[in-house]
Amino acid sequence: xxxIAKIIKELDLRLLTSEKDFSDxxxxxxxxxxxxxxxxxxxxxxxxxxTLQAHNNIIAVAALLDLSAIIITEDxxxxxxxxxxANEEEISLLSSKHNSYWVVGKxxxxxxxxx
Amino acid sequence: xxxxxxxxxxxxxxxxxxxxxxxxxxxxxxxINEVMTATPITLAPExxxxxxxxxxRKKRISGAPVITGDGNxxxxxxxxxxxxxLIDTDLDASISKYMTTKLITVANTDPIIEALKKFVGTNxxxxxxxxxxxxxxxxxxxxxxxxxxxxxxxxDYQTEEIKKYRASHLFExxxxxxxxxxxxxxxxxxxxxxxxxASSNIKRALIRLGASKQIARRCGIAIYxxxxxxxxxxxxGGVLRVEIESNQITIDAYDYGPGIKDVxxxxxxxxxxxxxxxxxxxxxxxxxxANISRCVDQMKIESVLGKGTRLKMRLFLENDHPNxxxxxxxxx
Numbered sequence: 204x205x206x207i208a209k210i211i212k213e214l215d216l217r218l219l220t221s222e223k224d225f226s227d228x229x230x231x232x233x234x235x236x237x238x239x240x241x242x243x244x245x246x247x248x249x250x251x252x253x254t255l256q257a258h259n260n261i262i263a264v265a266a267l268l269d270l271s272a273i274i275i276t277e278d279x280x281x282x283x284x285x286x287x288x289a290n291e292e293e294i295s296l297l298s299s300k301h302n303s304y305w306v307v308g309k310x311x312x313x314x315x316x317x318x
Numbered sequence: 319x320x321x322x323x324x325x326x327x328x329x330x331x332x333x334x335x336x337x338x339x340x341x342x343x344x345x346x347x348x349x350i351n352e353v354m355t356a357t358p359i360t361l362a363p364e365x366x367x368x369x370x371x372x373x374x375r376k377k378r379i380s381g382a383p384v385i386t387g388d389g390n391x392x393x394x395x396x397x398x399x400x401x402x403x404l405i406d407t408d409l410d411a412s413i414s415k416y417m418t419t420k421l422i423t424v425a426n427t428d429p430i431i432e433a434l435k436k437f438v439g440t441n442x443x444x445x446x447x448x449x450x451x452x453x454x455x456x457x458x459x460x461x462x463x464x465x466x467x468x469x470x471x472x473x474d475y476q477t478e479e480i481k482k483y484r485a486s487h488l489f490e491x492x493x494x495x496x497x498x499x500x501x502x503x504x505x506x507x508x509x510x511x512x513x514x515x516a517s518s519n520i521k522r523a524l525i526r527l528g529a530s531k532q533i534a535r536r537c538g539i540a541i542y543x544x545x546x547x548x549x550x551x552x553x554x555g556g557v558l559r560v561e562i563e564s565n566q567i568t569i570d571a572y573d574y575g576p577g578i579k580d581v582x583x584x585x586x587x588x589x590x591x592x593x594x595x596x597x598x599x600x601x602x603x604x605x606x607x608a609n610i611s612r613c614v615d616q617m618k619i620e621s622v623l624g625k626g627t628r629l630k631m632r633l634f635l636e637n638d639h640p641n642x643x644x645x646x647x648x649x650x
Contacts, residue, residue, distance in 0.1 A: 240606050243609050256600045260510060260514060261600075266518055
């Protein structure tokens with residue numbers, strides 16, 4: 204378990220949505236897939252989702268699952284409307300230049316492991 | 319010899335802070351002028367004690383402030399003073415001989431806790447309330463404080479009741495043999511920009527209606543998949559119809575084409591007819607219907623090729639129903 208502030212710092216992530224007190228948001232689980240239905244089936248509440256997808260449907264998925272943040276990998280950039288929607292739904296979008304494999308590896312090292 | 323005992327400091331823990339009762343809070347919130355008697359009966363210092371006896375008896379009071387003609391507060395006369403006078407059989411004396419001149423006052427703008435402290439410290443039955451010019455503004459008794467607190471508590475209670483009166487009371491308040499709330503959403507084919515909007519709105523509505531987070535999440539996932547199916551796979555979109563009852567939620571997703579060729583195949587996890595472009599967006603995993611059947615208690619899919627598809631799902635709000643996926647007993 205670790206907080207999002209630490210994840211942002213250690214993984215050198217870029218925050219695309221509004222600033223908040225990330226040291227207060229604890230992450231206990233993670234999930235990665237670019238297939239939305241798989242995320243629907245597999246991601247846990249308040250988890251963090253690592254994906255290459257950057258189109259606006261990822262916000263709906265994250266909101267329905269109450270995910271705390273999405274890490275969008277390989278510098279894939281969502282359009283402004285997606286970022287606005289993410290802020291409305293209070294989903295934090297974080298961007299990484301690395302690929303999903305690298306990001307997940309780092310998250311694992313920070314203690315967010317799968318069961 | 320142990321001299322290291324630290325001095326006891328009073329630190330209010332979070333738990334204690336939570337335990338502070340509303341009455342204690344009110345002692346700090348309510349101002350003295352909100353509960354005091356603002357126009358008390360006053361006595362002139364020249365009055366005879368005999369007349370005071372008559373006033374106390376008639377007005378059923380046991381004490382009163384003494385005020386000069388020009389409005390200066392000079393003393394307070396209580397039943398005790400009157401008794402002293404009676405013992406002396408001195409009823410013709412003037413008030414000024416027997417009144418108490420040591421005045422215990424409180425400011426009218428202070429919280430009632432200040433008055434309570436003075437009651438505890440002095441054992442007096444009533445305190446004189448003065449304004450910022452030290453003129454008499456009223457008197458306050460313990461009874462005034464009790465009444466004030468009770469009134470405030472009653473007000474609190476009413477506000478709380480109004481706040482609680484939310485959508486969740488809908489089903490209890492309306493009497494019928496079967497009450498239901500129906501939500502309908504038109505879903506446009508290809509409208510990826512609004513994909514997930516209906517399911518988010520439904521999830522929010524369920525929470526407002528008092529559904530558990532668990533139920534809202536299961537509904538949210540099932541409806542999201544049905545909604546995306548309407549966006550991705552239909553020729554002209556379709557309709558989501560959610561019927562909420564106190565014991566169950568029934569969701570209908572129907573469209574007017576193109577229909578599913580092989581329903582059994584469509585139900586197979588991993589099978590999808592989505593185009594490459596759709597798959598690139600992360601849809602078309604072939605998991606939609608599998609996700610739905612995992613989230614709902616009953617599910618039924620009917621499709622006529624060339625005509626349309628109707629997907630009916632049901633969740634029970636009580637836990638005594640087994641998961642009978644793929645069957646919905648009766649059509650109402």
